[in-house]
Amino acid sequence: MMMMKNVFPAAGRVLLSPALRRFCGSPGSPGSPGSPGSPGSPEAPEDVSDVPASPQLTKQASLYVHWPYCLRRCTYCNFNKYIPKENNDPIMIECLQKETEALLQLSQVSHITSVFFGGGTPSLAHPSAIGAVLETVYKQASLSGEAEVTLEVNPTPEGMSKLEDFHRAGVNRFSIGVQSLQDEDLKSLGRDHSSQEALQTIEEARRLCPGRVSVDVMFGRPGQTVKSWEGELSELLAACDHHVSLYQLTLERGTRLFKQVQLGHVTPPAEEATAEMYHRARGTLQQHGFLQYEVSNFAKHNSESRHNLSYWKGRQYIGVGPGAHGRFVPLGEGGVVREARTQTLEPDVWIREVLQRGHGTRRRIRLSHLTLRLEEVLVMGMRMTEGINHKHWKLFSPESGLHEIFGASVGVKELQQSGHLLLDDRGLRCSWDGLALLDTILPVLLVELEKQISVNTTQEPLSVS
């Protein structure tokens, strides 16, 4: 209870903090580009109760780079993307480099484990942009030749034609936004490619990075039936490489699709049908040798996405680009506690801020013991089929183990008896059926966690440096 009271008001206060207003009002802020924030700054007081994160966690991070531009708006998408009126690419590239440099310095990580270029539509960027960002990384941290470098690709002819150059610039994994193999659906979803083009792009990507190509598909689209989905899936399985991501289409407020559904112009399949689509797809993929390793992700021959696994395993990540999120300890300014950091959303504003102070961090929230190490670890970790093993949990919670926290709970016992949850020598994880019901299971676990952990923790807002 205590803890809950602290979380939300704190988040609310962030927006109103005088420090933030001060920041918004004055362009000249302390810290020269390249060295954001200053150690021991009075605006970021350290809490003596904070337990420093283990060095095992702080010396490395993954890097996410956000390319905010798109050619057009998909009807279902509510992500941070902009249709540019003019070519902003040169300045965008410059700023992505600048921010990468600044945040790497701030985090003091010596090793970048993977890089992911997402968007927006990053395949619209010139391949040299990718090269330039990677170059910046190399300058400050080690990025092994083996490290996974993924680029999201829109399977248009233009995107396909650039794959080779992207590969040459350092990309070694492609994630292709196929979404559907039905041309009519692609059109109504506002995608700018055809199913044929998608298949060709997959082929070209596989030629360049064999075994390191992923395809994204959406189910639960308006007009889709369980039967048509099965057909589409087998067509996809014939063409795809070693990684598949399946997403149920979610209606998001503010999208064109949301409006169309509200007006009754299109009807998404019923809940029962989408549940059936998910269950059948899980079965079909398994039969084809794809192991499910997360709620929406399937891989064969150990081709899991290393980058995404690091999110689910609670590792540090640095987010660069408009609206990107990060989670890392700002060792560079003397910090000892992991922070949730959000970059400024709007590209033009973000650019201005990066040019002025080297980075466009808009919001920083210090993550306390309970919030980070346990709640997020739990929520993210349980998305994986392997769940959370004891060693993994110990890394974040040296004091209390999984058995101690969840072993005695009536709610957890019920979930075990009903066959949705497993708690054993390996750790805590969902059963096959349980994984599809994770969002019903998690509140039970969160309530139990809160009950068991009575460490005096707070999540306090930080000012923006």
Added chain:
Amino acid sequence: MSSLVKRLCEVPLLSRVSHLRLCRRKIQNYNICYTVLRHRWMKSLPVLGSSFRQLTTQQDKEAVDMSKFPVDRIRNFCIIAHIDHGKSTLADRLLEMTGAIAKTEKNRQVLDKLQVERERGITVKAQTASLFYTHAGQQYLLNLIDTPGHVDFSYEVSRSLSACQGALLIVDANQGIQAQTVANFYLAFESQLEIIPVINKIDLKNADPERVESQIETVFDIPSEECIRISAKLGTNVEKVLQAVVDRIPPPVGSISDPFKALVFDSNFDHYRGVVANIAVIGGRVNKGDKIVSAHLNKTYEVNELGLLRPDEQPTQKLFAGQVGYLIAGMKDVKEAQIGDTLYLQEQPVEALPGFKPAKAMVFAGMYPMDQSEYPALRSAIERLTLNDSSVTVQKDSSLALGAGWRLGFLGLLHMEVFNQRLEQEYNASVIVTAPTVPYKAVLSSAKLIKEHGREEITIVNPAQFPDKSLVSEYLEPMVVGTILSPDTYTGKIMSLCLSRRAVQKNMVYIDEQRVMMKYLFPLNEIVVDFYDLLKSLSSGYASFDYENAGYQAADLIKMDFLLNGRPVEELTTIVHRASAYSTGKAMCERLKESIPRQLFEIAIQAAIGSKVIARETIKPFRKNVLAKCYGGDITRKMKLLKKQAEGKKKMRRIGNVDVPKDAFINVLKSERHASNVGRKRDKQNGDENNTSDPLVRRGMSK
């Protein structure tokens, strides 16, 4: 009036809440001037204009010589009318014309003090105003005793009527006789009052006074020549009304030479001065400083203050036989000024007046604070409200689902709604009100139970205490006689509605060529929830309805239980008539289904009588419930949603293996019109939840 409540409920909750807060602030301001002016009317009203305060200062402060008004110069009368027929407007005009209040645009329903009275256009609390009127060279004292317009408040009405000798019966020239006109007429008629029919609103375009006069002749047997046609709004012919009051209404009986004897016909509680009793002096005189005795408690008090209500208090030295006024005598508790009590002088005991039958609660409902932390505040609000409304019965109650609360008894449905509205408006209290129930009776056959209760016939207010059929020789349910007036085009629909409510037709008369008056004997239970709203909607608002109590009748009653996966839920237990068991059971199961979230297993919702299940709904288990995407940029938003769910989970009540949100109980237990409001509130919350999809929170996304 129900439609008014409805409209009120439809206002988005938020704006309603802020509106209420606003009112509360105003009330607090008023409390300040209240203490200065010592003005009982100011108690709770935000609406009184400043003109009123001015008036108090302007008024002649010198004590009126009350001996100038012997019994034959006094008339005590009241105004009775159907809602919105213009009672309060006429009262305003009478007050203006006699100089009790200044003539200004702002005089609107001066006697309706409560916010709820003004909003609903009804009078809840009886009020009194003494008027000085000169007719044919003589000055008269006219005491206008304002009465509540609704039969729910007939207790108040009959109290007021007992202090009167005559009544102005107002009928709208456009609408004609309505259900409450009839009910009020009979109350006045039974009290043997002189009735003066007044046809109001003759200035309206569609006014048809001839038709209304003939209705009055048909229904009340009053010759049409006796009707006075007026427009209270414009003041047309209002003078004639005053003349008729003097000419036609007999003066009160009683003599100054008798020993002092007064009837307490109303009382109010004032935090600063204690009890303020409204009295009608039947005989003799009373002076400031006199020692008086309450016949009921046989306690002696000293008269500290007495005077007239014009309508604000105007102290005098004395009050004489036939006069009506207020009296303060150091009574500290409203119970000391029992309504219907007789007051007399210490040294001159008299025989007590017959008094009144105490009001009997006919509609019961549970009231619980929205949040248990608000319990003390709600308790004090209920205490303060019941101080001035002794007809509300209060019993502590508690429910596993809703926590600690009360079971309150009301005289009728409107009484209950008004009480709730006053709680909200005057005390800013947010309450959960359960669906209203009626008091059943059981005639016990088990000797053991009879011994236990000390009597054969028991009243059951809480369904959980309903005795089993094997221990009972018969069950009884309360009945009412309902009067419906409507254009005859709706007769068919109304008859089938009544039939579906187990009503028996007693009588049906045409009061003119198009309008029909029907009387039905209803089980009270059948009209407490939605009957009035249905009647209004099927008659496009033209039908009016009123009812009076008609004793108890044997009925085939059964206790119905509700089960979740086989476990009974105590607070949902309901008493129903066998004939409506199925439909009630089904409706409640459906409402439960809507408000219990899907879970990992199937949930059976059953309505059962004894061991027999009569209705069932099933909540299918979730097959899939997991967010498709959760990457670096999604965590914040995902955590927020999950934490919210976890918080909600903590507040749920576990029945067997089923988690039931408090909302589910509220939706099912609340009366329907409130339930719709809760639904809206929930939508709003969902909306907020979606709005938290702060664009900031969706970044850092990768595949």
